[in-house]
Amino acid sequence: MSNQGILPVKISLTEGDFYTLWAPKWKEHGAEWQAFLGDGEGLCCFRSPADLLTFLESDTEHDLKDHPKWGAFSARKEDRVVPDEKGYFDIIGAPGFLADRPSHANVSALDRVFSITRSLGEVTGAQAVAVFFATHSVLNNVKRGSDHYIGEHGMSEWSGVGRAVLANWQKIVDALDPQVRMIDVDEATSKRNEARIDEAVTAAEAARKAAEERRAKEAEEVDPYDASAWGQAGIDPIKITIDGRTVYTLRTFVEGSPVFLGRFGEIFTFNNKKSLVRWMMSNDEHDMATLATWPDLVAKANAGELEVTVHDDNVYSYRGLAEDIAKGPAAVDTEQMSRGYELFADAADWAADDSLNSFLLANPRMQDYISYMLGATETSGYVPSAPYTDHVNGWTALEEMLTKRFSKI
Structure with a gap:
């Protein structure tokens, strides 16, 4: 997750889904930092990407303006506030990933949940989160991917992760729920922004498909003989x-x-x-x-x-x-x-x-x-x-x- 700049994220906790921005760990002047969209009072969370865009365009002061990549992020199109598939973090649903076998999808999803949960805990000072990850070393291997759980002891270790989560996860959720602070924005402006975001998403999807078609055409035009001896x-x-x-x-x-x-x-x-x-x-x-x-x-x-x-x-x-x-x-x-x-x-x-x-x-x-x-x-x-x-x-x-x-x- 490091060196990814600023990411729009959707996070699920007890009260439902909310949207915000996450800056995974980055280095600046020899020090390591991480942050979420916030101000002096705590996290800034929103009910929709349109509300998030409305807040950002209101030019209200917030902590991420000091991020080295903020200028590049803010210059992007309106869909910059829309998370992609990997930008969804189902924290409250984490035990469900452990109810099945350690497939690539399950292990990857759990690893991403662990990453953002650690980050939320460190940024907000949620002590229960820090204690949980510090006292269960079995959790550290999740980042190695599904291949780690192949073999004689793989299922046993995956079950160990499951036991740790089932016994402690509600404490994690309870520690993070109070950190969610919904920010109200002007509804009319948010409604207009919703339409702008939809247009940007549609344009981005069209551009993506055009690029795929262009690459496919170029691949067809490449003669495999050229790569032969x-x-x-x-x-x-x-x-x-x-x-x-x-x-x-x-x-x-x-x-x-x-x-x-x-x-x-x-x-x-x-x-x-x-x-x-x-x-x-x-x-x-x-x-x-x-x-x-x-x-x-x-x-x-x-x-x-x-x-x-x-x-x-x-x-x-x-x-x-x-x-x-x-x-x-x-x-x-x-x-x-x-x-x-x-x-x-x-x-x-x-x-x-x-x-x-x-x-x-x-x-x-x-x-x-x-x-x-x-x-x-x-x-x-x-x-x-x-x-x-x-x-x-x-x-x-x-x-x-x-x-x-x-x-x-």
Whole structure:
């Protein structure tokens, strides 16, 4: 409860519920303090949050004006006087928490009641409260939470707390009841303040829901792949389905240029994910070995903690593309073709050869066809027309150009 500033609280004693402000223990100039809303005559208690707000806005002198966080508290909106769920302290009902098992809810509620009861006793000088807590050490463990009461002796100690409370709690209540001093305020002003508080509470709830929705949306937009070993290393597994088989390899980008797992223009490919990981653990003669994050992946592989995860953006399928090209432009999945051509270009760029450019220069109608299919604006008015055999042959040649770069691993 320490360092929480000033809290609005609702407290239940014999005469019912009342509202006030509580400043749990704080340190100032080397000394420890605690306080409730009060004046020279004692505690200031109110029948409703609206009455409490009316009193505070009347600028009547009270003890909490000297609190180091009073300025921040008084600058908050009207709902600053409304306790939250944990701001309700059922002192008179404390024995009820002990009538059941030491669940998290029961132990937490009892701990909060004990905390504010101690504070009320110390601030008001209620001797019975001080004596009760000083003479029953079993009460001190309640602050440890419900986990303390798990185990062989947990229920026995919880019962010990119950016996202490049942035998003495009425004395505590009797000592605190006289400290409740209800302050009367102007009813008309309180009524207006009630409406202001309701508006502030509604606005705060709307803001809370909006924030939750925003956080939920942001959480949905966060790609879990980014938190994976691959995402953190900036090196991506890629999956390629081509020529009736599926292979795996790795690719990254260094200063915008692609780098594949391979060497001298040969892309090292693997028939399954596990063989890729096993190979990583014992081979370092490849273009990725000098990357700063490569050792991190190898270390995880050696520790058995590296699982190959392929992001959707790194899946390339050439299945059925040639057959669709033969049927005409309307049958072709241009997204699939675009991704496939992207991989052709990346592989050629990494290998630092002119094979792709040379092929397209030698086959200008194939270059026009790809430009047309991928939406390029500079196609010189070209429109594909049947038969499409040359286009099929050209695309098949590009696929073969890629697969010739694959290793035989």
